[in-house]
Amino acid sequence: MDPVSPPHQGDPQLRKLPIDDLLGELSSRIDEIVLGRERLRALLDAVISIGSDLELAAILDRIVAAACTLVDARYGALGVLDDSGGLADFRTHGLTEEEIVALGDPPTGRGILGHIIEVPEPLRLADLSRHPASVGFPPGHPPMRTFLGVPVKVGEKAWGNLYLTDKRGGGMFTDDDEDIIKALAAAAGVAIDNARLYGQLAASQAERERLVVFRDRDRIGRDLHDLVIQRLFATGLQLQSIVHLVDAPEAATRIHSAVDEIDGAISDLRAAIYSLHTDTAQAFSQTVRGLCGVVRHHLGFAPQVEFAGPVDDAVPELVRIEVLAMLREALSNAARHAHARQVLVTIAVEAGALRIRVADDGIGIPPQAPRRGLANLASRAAALGGEFTVNPAEPSGTELRWSIPLPPPN
Template identity: 30%
Template sequence: MTIVATHDGVEEWRPMENTSGARGRLPVTETLSQLRLRELLAEVQDRITQIVDVRDRMDRLMEAMLVVTAGLDLDNTLRTIVHTAIELVDAGYGALGVRETDKTSNQLSEFVHEGIDDRARVLIGDLPRGHGVLGVLIADPKPIRLSNLSDHLSSVGFPANHPPMRTFLGVPVKVRDEVFGNLYLTEKAGGLEFTEDDEVVVQALAAAAGIAIENARLYEESRVRQQWLEAIRDVATELLAGSPTDHVLGLVAERGHTLTGSACTFLALPEDPDVPRDEITELVVVAAAGVDADSLIGKHIPLEDSHSAEAFRSGHTVAADSPAHNPLFESAEDFGPVLTLPLRANGLVTGVLTSVFPAGAAQVSAVDQALMTTYADQAAVALQLADTQRRMRELDVYADRDRIARGLHDHVIQRLFAVGLSLQGTMQRARSTEVRGRLDETIDDIQAIVQDIRFSIFDLQSNTATDSSTYRKRLHDIITDMTDETGLRTTVRLAGPVTVLEPPLSDHVEAVLREAVSNVVRHAKASTVGVELIVRDEVSIEVTDDGAGIDPETSRRSGLANLAARAAQMDGTFVIAPQAQGGTKMRWTAPLD
């Protein structure tokens, strides 16, 4: 069309003439323009579709990151990571392999998977440990994307009954720049290959997974640390409340057993805590919890070539693969790792706490070792503090006893002496034989009462501690004090573990020795006296002399009555009788239990 001027000056539209003679060119041009427009529209539509797809995928990725980072339970978090990764890239199978804590190892300690049902899982057998392509990703933690898994040079194939897997995408999962494990995905839907976009998306998810894993780890560590702190608090509370030591030691072992998940945990201490450390040759199990706990209590651990000896001597934690060097366990193959911790307080090792784990269990992590070490140290401090408080309470008791003893000696005995002297003066002036006899008996009774009070004073002043460094000496001192200025030839024999005697039995033993030897000194008219104290299943005391003997009818004497009463009080026996060769034999026994 063109504009043409007419004769009347009016312009009008007229068809353009085809001066070139090329017919049909105008329709072809219009067709090309329409094609270009359609292509442009299709391209725009594709771009819009891609933008929408990217936006949808980003939305899904953001939702996945939120889901992954929401949990605080580590096991659930690992499963959520695998499930979310499968959904993001339309994979058929997914797994997360957790690396062992030993950085020198290229093995997997845990393998969390999804896509294989339980039946197939059982048929396949053992889970992967990090061989083949999985091992490549462990050795060199960089993303791997394969169109055919079997074509890789490091591929070792699949075990029997394993489902076929072709396409593969592997991405490392890092926690604070440290490789925690690897995320594996296979068999993209529709037989397609994993794309570069898939790799980018999974890498982004792996970064979020690293944050989620760290959060879950920190939460788990804080939870476990709180449990250990509560255990330490409970032990300290029981000790400071004055609970029996045996009960508190049992609590230490029981809490250690529960928190470590061990097969058994036991506490071993020196039999005599006051013996110099260099002279200690063995430890005694005083508390245990878990497998065979009752049979362990009371057993002795020689401090020679054992984990307990190493921990006790060095003051350092000792970790071993098995209790092979522990004499308490005959079949070491039934158990796994062993962790022995010294009980340290004020720079001194007072015993050991040992946890024995089931066969096949993993070694205790460094974090758990640190928590257990703190627990053992705090338990040792609490035990030492409780022992200090016990000693202070004993000192208070001794102070009260000394005060009572001084009062008895300075007042009661002196007044009884005055009464006795007065009766002696009265007896000299008495004319009646009967009266003089009764006065004489009364004077003897007063003297016996004075002697009983003196024995009570000795009892009050005696130390209730039964440590081996002083108890044997105290028993010898009792005999020496009673016979020192009498001219008696004395033989003394102490046999058996005298240190096992504890109050009130140890107090009775001291009182019996005093009374028995005193009777020989005052009444036997002997030249020799023998004292024998034997501790076996029971404690027995035999005192013999070569004196004039004793009439069994003299049982009214208060000292002998006291010996009989002490025996009855301890469910024991008391016998006194003349010997065939002359003199007297006194035997006093009491069970240890």
């Protein structure tokens, strides 16, 4: 299949939405306020900036930074409301990383913040500490005095609040400051609504693409079963039916060997079909156990499987797909060539890597044996930025090991 384009490139509906609606909302407010040319230019630049992205987190950070710049505030924050009226998210600007760490958990919506949540109207204060709703600052909080708070609405619903403190120069926030932040908040509401719509459309397209992938997998699986497995099976039966017609023992041995190889190929194809039909939402450990269950009929016993670490949560889908292919090939090789009585599969997530070990107690790999399968396993690991090694097992058999780096957790 062709690589999937990013949502805003592959679907006209998902291309970046124009900022006309932001500027339209802003223009409806301009008549209500009197701004100098420089401040008006700064406001327009801020609106264009927050409208240039459709990722919600980035938009929120741009809004806070733009608000601080517009009114020359030392500190700014944007509180996002949850369904119960508390704060679901709290974005800050102006605090150092050390100050953020010292403050610990973000505020929950008490004091002045809670007052604006309950009364979603603009609020300007000369001294935060003198307001009746003030509850003071927690330890490690930088001192703040002057305050300007403005609600951010999406449609007619209060979505969050902009908080600005400590106007540089020591003065109070002015009427013009309040007006310009109200205009910014109006445009911010439109930008936030656009980002949420974009997120819904992108999720919808991702689901459609997922369904297309599943349909392709189903079609490939049916073709493998109907066109390939059945023909291989029929060929194996034909070969078995003529063995008694062959007088030369060497020729008969080769026919039996060919039949065994066909049986192995059929087992591999069935395991591949199982992988194609595996639901990506299924736990990775469950998928591995299912694959081992498929190959047990060819091995003659069930491989022992062990897991360690967060294998179900830390392994991305792309890595899972490749690991299943590698396990399928490794177990198939053990079934056809090792003459093993036991196979142990160990999968662990540790130290930022996925570590896989497949060990059998078979006859080992003869020196003259072809290495195409091992080279394929090594190349698959290398494509994921990992390493693959093969060593003799103790007291007998073969040990295969993979180490594949994993992305850091979110």
